[in-house]
Amino acid sequence: MNQPIKVAIDAMGGDFAPESPVKGALMAAQERPGDIVIVLIGQEDAIRAQLPEEVPANIQIVHADEVIGMAEHPTKAMQQKTRSSIALGYHLLKEGKVDVFCGAGNTGAMYVGALFSIKAIEGIMRPALISHVPMVNGNVGVILDVGANADCKPEVLAQFAQLGNLYCKYVLEHEQPRVALLSIGEEEQKGNIAVQAAHKILKEAEHLHFVGNIEGRDIFLDKADVIVCDGFIGNIVLKMAESVYEIMNKRNLHDAFFDRMNYEAIGGSPILGVNGNVVIGHGISSPLAIRNMILLAEKFAQAELNSKIKNALLQSI
Structure with missing residues (x-):
């Protein structure tokens, strides 16, 4: 039996966080109970306030003290806020504790975070x-x-x-x-x-x-x-x-x-060419958009595209 895909979500990211990310995560979790595990990353009290009394078994919470705002400078924020939900999401991805990381927050921070943490695949310009x-x-x-x-x-x-x-x-x-x-x-x-x-x-x-x-x-x-x-x-x-x-x-x-x-x-835009699966959502993401971003992230992770990119680069040398 295949292991479920672990999808991490920046629960504090987006104009309507944490409400939209949490509600979208609930929609996806209820649709695919045996296929995905959703890890909500952010301030635990704020996340729990949006969850029902009985939390689905395939939803987990990872507490993050800090939040990177939508208007913050991406590079400075990633360097200064090492306990932010985005930074912790990339840490979990890099350590292999989740299969894919999604966020609808600061787009620049999501992109810079990928380059700083999991880094570009060797050969990707x-x-x-x-x-x-x-x-x-x-x-x-x-x-x-x-x-x-x-x-x-x-x-x-x-x-x-x-x-x-x-x-x-x-x-x-x-x-x-x-x-x-x-x-x-x-x-x-x-x-x-x-x-x-x-x-x-x-x-x-x-x-x-x-x-x-x-x-x-x-x-x-x-x-x-x-x-x-x-x-x-x-x-x-x-x-x-x-x-x-x-x-x-x-x-x-x-x-x-x-x-x-x-x-x-559509749900979100995957980043191609980094050593991990990352999907970036729209800042105004609604719960439906978050739900679709999670389902896209699941398919993206299942495709194991990073290994295929690496093989293609080796063949083109």
Whole structure:
């Protein structure tokens, strides 16, 4: 019998913590009682105040004295608040006491914490944040980077393609993911200098199914499974998609495709290229978003993507 996946959650992270993280954890724990154990990290009294009298058997609490605020400087906060819920989450992950760590708090602190604690996989130039992309025909693709790396060299973009390809294969179970660069035209010579140079690298990458450039209007049309761009562009695309859903929802317009642009449906963005499983959620995460982040984290951990990334890097040397 397989051991349940241990998912650690920063219970103090997010605009509505600890209420949203705890309620979302309860939803996930009740849905998957034999499959996951959820470890809530944070100020114990505040966490227990959100829990029912009878706590599900697959929920645990780890007390953390300190909290890193949403507006705090990530590097300074991680150095100064060594007893914070984020710092303890990474400690548990590094020690192998949990399989995956999730948080909807300070995004910078979550990313910096990963680099300081579990560190990047050897050979990874820049770990990337990845997000799911709904397609009009019901399929799901990915886009990366979505905010961790605003400026990228061509070699970094090419490596993002490799990371996204592996995620699509082993987490989303696409047999042969189609990889594309997001650009201002389909032609090979279109785009800025970095995109043009990355195109040349990817065109020669025999282990990838590279389909060339796609434009912004193609993102949701299932022309590629892996969409590669720098974090500046990726974050704009992500926030624009979220805003489309919000506008439609406020106008009481509902559609199955646009409903999948709701950040709650996606849950979070995994970090690819670090020595551990990490998922970062939206700061405004609701209980439903936290629940979906936990379920995504479970699937992410089960895929054992880190070992597959390491093997792929060895084969490319």
